[in-house]
Amino acid sequence: METIFAEATPPGRGGVSIIRLSGPEARRVAEDLCGALPDARHCYYRELRDAGELIDQILVVRFDAGSSFTGEDTVEFHLHGAPVVVRRLAAALRVRGIRQAEAGEFTMRAFVHGRMDLAEVEGLADLLAAETEAQRKLASEAASGALGRLAAEWREALTEAGAMITASIDFADEEIPDDVASGVHDVMHEVRRGIDAQIAGFPASERIRAGFEVALVGAPNAGKSSLINAIAAREVAIVTDIPGTTRDVVEFRADLRGLAVTFLDTAGLRETGDLVEIQGIRLARSRAEAADLRVFLGDVPAEIGGLARPEDLFVETKGDLTGIVGAISSVTGAGIDGLLERIYEILRSRVAGASLASHERQVEALREAASALDVAADDAPEILSERLREATFHLRRLVGKIDVEDYLDRVFSNFCVGK
Ligand SMILES: Nc1nc2c(ncn2[C@@H]2O[C@H](COP(=O)(O)OP(=O)(O)OP(=O)(O)O)[C@@H](O)[C@H]2O)c(=O)[nH]1
Ligand SMILES: [Mg+2]
Known part of the structure; x- marks a missing residue:
């Protein structure tokens, strides 16, 4: 992956301008510009120099791959908030083969590297766009991964139910014992109830x-x-x-x-x-x-x-x-x-009763999952297994683990450059 940079703070004059670098070359290029980098997650004073010429006196922070926002090696330069300084550093970065990030590219990388799921990305976009307190609350919760955590719990329960069926079929000629069948139905019912509650709260959260x-x-x-x-x-x-x-x-x-x-x-x-x-x-x-x-x-x-x-x-x-x-x-x-x-x-x-699902895409995946879990008491074990797989599939789709390519471009293009 290419190394990218962008101004993370709004353009213009201000107290501080932050330029963020992310990608495999981030550390090498940053060291070329300001000498040895501090320990990860420590903020240190450095002189920023391009071929000996002083560009600015700055603070620099390093985040290593696996524990940064994007999941990649990342360096932040905290410059004096002057557009000329920002332009000068941008030029020095371009000369070193680093390109300007596209809108939302940092967040896209966070998603690609599994640092955020799609519902969190949607929540983050909502947070940046939020204008009121109710919007902020809803978006903060979404951006913190609340929906993804629920979906993970549901998927785990369904996977376990699937394993119960498989195990019992192996031992007893294609029939599952009544207690296993009722256990599986209970799990499906329980998960379905949770999903239905999220669907029911969608109109409210969508309105917020x-x-x-x-x-x-x-x-x-x-x-x-x-x-x-x-x-x-x-x-x-x-x-x-x-x-x-x-x-x-x-x-x-x-x-x-x-x-x-x-x-x-x-x-x-x-x-x-x-x-x-x-x-x-x-x-x-x-x-x-x-x-x-x-x-x-x-x-x-x-x-x-x-x-x-x-x-x-x-x-x-x-x-x-x-x-x-x-x-x-x-x-x-x-x-x-x-x-x-x-x-x-x-x-x-x-x-009132707003749920964690506030996007049509999310509620559509939830509806599919719920309808997969709508089974009859006398459904054959193979049907139950298939339905469990189907529901799990849609719960993975909910957090963007599959089937989202077309959607991604649209989501990320709504972000600003630098996010
Ligand atoms: N005294 C008084 N006059 C009012 C009040 N509200 C509106 N008016 C007057 O009523 C007239 C029409 O007001 P608008 O606000 O333009 O009415 P509107 O409903 O927007 O009218 P249209 O755009 O033509 O549909 C204006 O002369 C206003 O000054 C009020 O509370 N008290
Ligand atoms: Mg009028």
């Missing part, structure tokens, strides 16, 4: 990861754009007293007490001959229908109310003008915190 959409819906001039501006505490949407002001869907991404929530301001719904507005209304309807929750503002005519689903909210607006009890006001701010609180409570109840 991807975030929610909450659409503000209503007739023109109901105050939708004013409300999204009040929520955002800045002017994200145009507000006028002309009905039909908003046409495009305006999005504001918020962190609602740890939940990622995108509020959608939509075109006011009404009959109109204006071609642009008609397009806006079409878009408003489809986005509102696809949203996780709709907040209906103001008077709701029947054709708008048809969009409503059970937990949706109905809110009176312009309370400062109307004096209606319970109406919100985007002008005074009255009732807006309370509205956000109600939205939060509804969404929170939807993320």
Whole structure:
């Protein structure tokens, strides 16, 4: 494998810039640049020199193959956080035949060398993308390998059950004794229950990861754009007293007490001959229908109310003008915190019971494994053995041990260079 390097810290000026080297040549090249390396996992001061010329005074850390992030020999240079210094070192590395890493290549190597399973890689990608506390928690757990550990436990139990069948068939003419059969069924049932629990929690964890959409819906001039501006505490949407002001869907991404929530301001719904507005209304309807929750503002005519689903909210607006009890006001701010609180409570109840599986790919492998374990009490031993193998196969697929080539490029290309 080639030796690669990348800036591990964000580019630009800062306190420190870290350049990471990984691969078989990492140590040799690093010693060429800064003399003898410190013991593994110790951080030491060195002078970084290229053919005698001082590039920078640095700290250097060495990690050896088998105990580094990538699993390969790795060296980190902690430089002063100046782009010119980073460029100078990059040039010195290129001259020595080291190439710049592709996006996600360090993580790819960690995966290839068995330092991380695929669910951990997915968790790490989610962690880097996380914006809210709930996303961080979910991703940290995933990145720590929690799903892989569960899958390993399940695989072990299933393998043992398979061994029980094989052993008993050898001794008793193709039939398995009742106690062995019931033991095998128990194990399959137990594993299936665990898998089903993870599948059941998928919609919740998927929502935490991807975030929610909450659409503000209503007739023109109901105050939708004013409300999204009040929520955002800045002017994200145009507000006028002309009905039909908003046409495009305006999005504001918020962190609602740890939940990622995108509020959608939509075109006011009404009959109109204006071609642009008609397009806006079409878009408003489809986005509102696809949203996780709709907040209906103001008077709701029947054709708008048809969009409503059970937990949706109905809110009176312009309370400062109307004096209606319970109406919100985007002008005074009255009732807006309370509205956000109600939205939060509804969404929170939807993320209760979140499981470790938060990606469609993961839950699809879990579903296959679960259906393999769906056996009948009188299934023949060969069938049970085959089903156990099948379930084990899908549990291996879950953590990326097989059948993932196409998927890998997509996952790793989402990382930044240097990760
Ligand atoms: N006094 C008062 N006026 C409000 C309030 N909310 C909105 N308005 C006014 O109502 C008018 C329409 O507000 P918008 O927020 O543009 O309404 P909208 O629902 O986005 O309207 P469309 O984009 O046309 O669908 C504007 O003149 C706002 O200033 C409020 O809480 N109090
Ligand atoms: Mg508007």
